[in-house]
Amino acid sequence: MLLRLALALCLGTSAAVADVSVTIHYLRQEVEQPPVLSNLDPIPEDLGLKGAELGLADNATTGRFMGQTWALEVTEVPIGGDLAAAARAALATTDLIVLDAPADAALAMADLPEAAGALIFNSAAPDDRLRGADCRANLLHTLPSNAMRTDALAQFLLNRRWNDLAMITGTHPDDIAFAESLRASLAKFGMRLTAEKTWAFDADMRRNASQEVPLFTQDLKAHDVLLIADEIHDFGRYIAYNTWIPRPVAGSEGLVPVAWAQVVEQWGAAQLQSRFTDVAARPMQSRDYAAWAAVRAVGEAVTRTGAADTATLRAYLLGPDFELAGFKGRPLSFRDWNGQLRQPIPLVTQRAVVAQAPLEGFLHQVNELDTLGRDAPESDCSAFQK
Structure with missing residues (x-):
């Protein structure tokens, strides 16, 4: 006792x-x-x-x-x-x-x-x-939430002053939801998408990525980073190093915001x-x-x-x-x-943690963790109202 x-x-x-x-x-x-x-x-x-x-x-x-x-x-x-x-x-x-x-x-x-x-x-x-x-x-x-993850990535991109982004989105509902969250986060932190494309290929990218991806990305406008919305991990792995313009990849592949x-x-x-x-x-x-x-x-x-x-x-x-x-x-x-x-x-790659959000400089009047995801004034949840 x-x-x-x-x-x-x-x-x-x-x-x-x-x-x-x-x-x-x-x-x-x-x-x-x-x-x-x-x-x-x-x-x-x-x-x-x-x-x-x-x-x-x-x-x-x-x-x-x-x-x-x-x-x-x-x-x-x-x-x-x-x-x-x-x-x-x-x-x-x-x-x-x-x-x-x-x-x-x-x-x-x-x-x-x-x-x-x-x-x-x-x-x-x-x-x-x-x-x-x-x-x-x-x-x-x-x-x-998706918003927490995409806000974390947006903070990192803004911190690096990579403000112009392009995005490739898959067709699965999870891909589409993640892409919507990315758009909202970029708008929240004052960045913009210069171009978007939808990935709808059914070819075997294991053999054709070096031919197909450069052609697919050739018409993307100038951008600092290429965002990938591929939450089912289908095509994104074949994008890096195969793009027409050499750029970092982030989102569902490359630099990825995760819980763990x-x-x-x-x-x-x-x-x-x-x-x-x-x-x-x-x-x-x-x-x-x-x-x-x-x-x-x-x-x-x-x-x-x-x-x-x-x-x-x-x-x-x-x-x-x-x-x-x-x-x-x-x-x-x-x-x-x-x-x-x-x-x-x-924010991780396959081999290392690159950063952890919230990043320094992103301040909040109560809790800096609330810079990630929907803050109280932005929330449309009513079930928790006292």
Whole structure:
């Protein structure tokens, strides 16, 4: 008991040490992956899940001293399966859900009557509308929004004074959404697109890139950087070094804004990477990090409040005292106007971190992390209004 009380004091919590049992349900909707030109980067079957498992192990480490018992339930809904039925079954056992599903599925679950008092953590859908007009009071977001990622890239480009940009966009809905976010970020920071083109080739670029890409990019107007909106990672890998005019590539390829990448090493990140590799036998990716952050956020809230009911946890998570050590050099916290987890965005290449946003000089009256994504005055989310 003395050890428990000492640790509670070290953690800075005023809550009395008491036995608390917490169950989190990881719910995943499998989706059909679009065909791509290369299979060099297969999507891990356990993407996201391993992050949740590591987060639970971290919670359990603290929980042993705090009288906490942690459990993780997992449901994977096959393609075409009944997510609503799986969600109801999950909600029958716990109100704490980490959800790996597309935006429409996330909204459908959040709108279930059984989910009215739940806390659902979106760890997979970057859609800006989930943090905007389509926000839900019971839906928090640990994966960065598209706007956060594209704002991070725009800050870097502006910092380098690369103000004139061209863009190539794929035809998949994820590509189109990312391109829309890029346009908004460039306008926000006073840059412009000099030219845009849509990539609709079905040729085998593995053989023809050196012939096709120069011709495709020949008519692009003068630009400093070529932006690529290829979120399904289909054609973008063949653009660099094959363009008519030699220019840096950024966006979905080249210099990429991410929630997490294996090249992130500072602020204790190497230790997190190592622990994740022990669990998953592969590097941590952005959706793994988002699932880990969701589970750890619950763990931090339970430890600080000494409670496990969702009303208490939600109030604390959205309040001014919540902070999560996220191995990114700054404490992470939730925006109380749309439920998005504030976090720095690393800008990475395949081999290194080039920068981390927000960059120096991009100031905010409250929190510089709010220079990334929709700030409170810009938000059209009404579900979180007090």
